[in-house]
Amino acid sequence: MSTRSVVVYKAFERFWHWLQAVLIFFLGFTGFEIHGTYAFFGFRDAVRYHNVAAIMLLLLIVFAVFWHLTTGEWRQYVPTLTNIRSQLNYYLFGIFRNAPHPTRKTVLSKLNPLQKITYFGLKVLVIPIIVTSGLLYMLYRYPQQYGIAGLNIESLEVIAIAHTIGAFLLVSFVVGHLYLITTGETVTSNLKAMLTGVEDLADHGTEPDGGAPAPDPVIAQEKAS
Numbered sequence: 533m534s535t536r537s538v539v540v541y542k543a544f545e546r547f548w549h550w551l552q553a554v555l556i557f558f559l560g561f562t563g564f565e566i567h568g569t570y571a572f573f574g575f576r577d578a579v580r581y582h583n584v585a586a587i588m589l590l591l592l593i594v595f596a597v598f599w600h601l602t603t604g605e606w607r608q609y610v611p612t613l614t615n616i617r618s619q620l621n622y623y624l625f626g627i628f629r630n631a632p633h634p635t636r637k638t639v640l641s642k643l644n645p646l647q648k649i650t651y652f653g654l655k656v657l658v659i660p661i662i663v664t665s666g667l668l669y670m671l672y673r674y675p676q677q678y679g680i681a682g683l684n685i686e687s688l689e690v691i692a693i694a695h696t697i698g699a700f701l702l703v704s705f706v707v708g709h710l711y712l713i714t715t716g717e718t719v720t721s722n723l724k725a726m727l728t729g730v731e732d733l734a735d736h737g738t739e740p741d742g743g744a745p746a747p748d749p750v751i752a753q754e755k756a757s
């Protein structure tokens with residue numbers, strides 16, 4: 533099968549992805565020091581750095597939401613159940629037998645069904661939990677304690693537990709994500725694509741978006757919906 537180099541990840545997308553990765557890593561590192569897991573910066577500085585990185589992440593999220601809405605790229609994350617079983621089978625068994633990828637990657641559909649569901653869950657559940665609890669944590673501790681008492685939250689405990697659960701979920705995602713990065717066409721092809729933006733995809737003709745003339749069922753269904 534012939535392949536063609538196409539831009540899968542645009543410049544802003546790569547900037548967003550890598551800055552987000554650095555910030556989440558740093559927030560996890562300082563956060564678990566605040567949690568008491570180890571000592572590195574010292575509690576006071578860990579809190580200070582955690583707050584600065586948190587504000588940067590919030591700003592980045594605002595820009596990323598704007599970019600996804602204006603470019604229509606949010607559609608990439610709409611979850612689908614189609615082919616989810618074959619994708620799961622691939623990760624559990626097929627991958628160890630050198631089976632072909634069950635879904636085809638195109639510019640219009642660059643996430644497989646499991647990625648769609650995972651990233652969707654991250655965006656609608658994990659990130660909102662961590663951001664909301666983090667902001668409540670900040671507001672409770674710093675400007676005015678009574679603001680949160682007004683929301684009927686008696687102590688920091690609920691907020692701290694929610695934030696820590698969010699942190700564990702995010703760290704679990706990162707661990708899975710790091711493994712899955714290596715499961716592209718080659719061990720490094722996914723990483724290379726997110727660094728350079730370019731990936732070699734199966735050639736589907738001359739359409740500008742790289743779409744397939746004879747689309748596979750997953751892509752056809754997504755385009756239709």
Ligand code: HEM
Pocket residue numbers: 556559560561562563564566567568579582583586587589590662663665666667669670673692693695696698699702703
């Ligand atoms: C916008 C995002 C975030 C905000 C606003 C935020 C804010 C905060 C604040 C204010 C604290 C308490 C600091 C103190 O004790 O004075 C905290 C603690 C913590 N943060 Fe974050 N944070 C955010 C994102 C993250 C992320 C992405 C992670 C992990 C990947 C994380 C992990 C933690 C952990 C583990 C703690 C300690 C919780 C505890 O033991 O009570 N945070 N965060």
